Amino acid sequence: MYEDKTLVCKDCGNEFVFTAGEQAFYAEKGFQNEPQRCKACRDAKKNAARAPREMFETVCANCGKVARVPFQPSTDRPVLCSECFAAKRAN
Numbered sequence: 001m002y003e004d005k006t007l008v009c010k011d012c013g014n015e016f017v018f019t020a021g022e023q024a025f026y027a028e029k030g031f032q033n034e035p036q037r038c039k040a041c042r043d044a045k046k047n048a049a050r051a052p053r054e055m056f057e058t059v060c061a062n063c064g065k066v067a068r069v070p071f072q073p074s075t076d077r078p079v080l081c082s083e084c085f086a087a088k089r090a091n
Contacts, residue, residue, distance in 0.1 A: 002027075009038040011045075060084055 002020035009016055016038035055068045061078030073079045
């Protein structure tokens with residue numbers, strides 16, 4: 001029922017494909033309008049609206065390196081750097 005359409009992004013002016021699957025999804029959700037922006041511009045607009053995450057510095061409980069984490073570390077639980085966390089998760 002749906003066919004791929006080529007649309008032009010209103011931000012960057014590049015062409016992008018509005019696929020049949022995307023059109024079916026839009027219809028299922030009840031969206032009335034076709035997308036105005038390509039995926040890259042939609043993502044950029046979304047990310048620009050978000051406030052940057054506050055990062056906190058702490059010392060890794062496993063290797064002792066300085067680690068930056070997106071939460072306020074507490075003294076009652078050990079905090080791991082990303083490498084040690086990934087290694088622990090892999091085990």
